[in-house]
Amino acid sequence: MSNKYDDIIALPHHESKNHRRMSSNDRAAQFLPFSALTGYDAAIIKASQNYLDKKEISMDKKEEINDSLIQLYKDKNRIITITYYYFDTNNNVYTYKTYEGTIFKIDINKKAIYISKDDFVIFDDIYDIKFI
Secondary structure, rough: OOOOOOOOOOOOOOOOOOOOOOOHHHHHHHEEEEEEOOOOHHHHHHHOOOOOOOOOOHHHHHHHHHHHHHHHHHHHOOEEEEEEEEEOOOEEEEEEEEEEEEOOOOOOOOOEEEEEOOOOEHHHEEEEEEEO
16 A cells, blocks of 8 residues: 655655754753743742731730720720731732721621721731720
């Protein structure tokens, strides 16, 4: 049975006079996976460097904060200093922030203290509350 490539199958492999033959490693590298999201790995590393770990607080401290929240719920006009875990959207970092002043409201259902109409602090993010 005759094959349509019989006339060329025995010919030697063509070697270019202008270009060197590519090594096996270079040929294989052409087919390696590539990063479709250019810069993604660098962004992940940068984000992890901007992350400040949330401090663990003791049960005693949690009870102290809870007692302060109860007092604050009864008298929202008290001036406080509250330190809380916060994501700074301007700098893309997690950090701790301190607010001093009166609060707007406490929302028990959402477990949040509103320090203004739109800004709030989740109870679990509170690190410290002091009354002034």
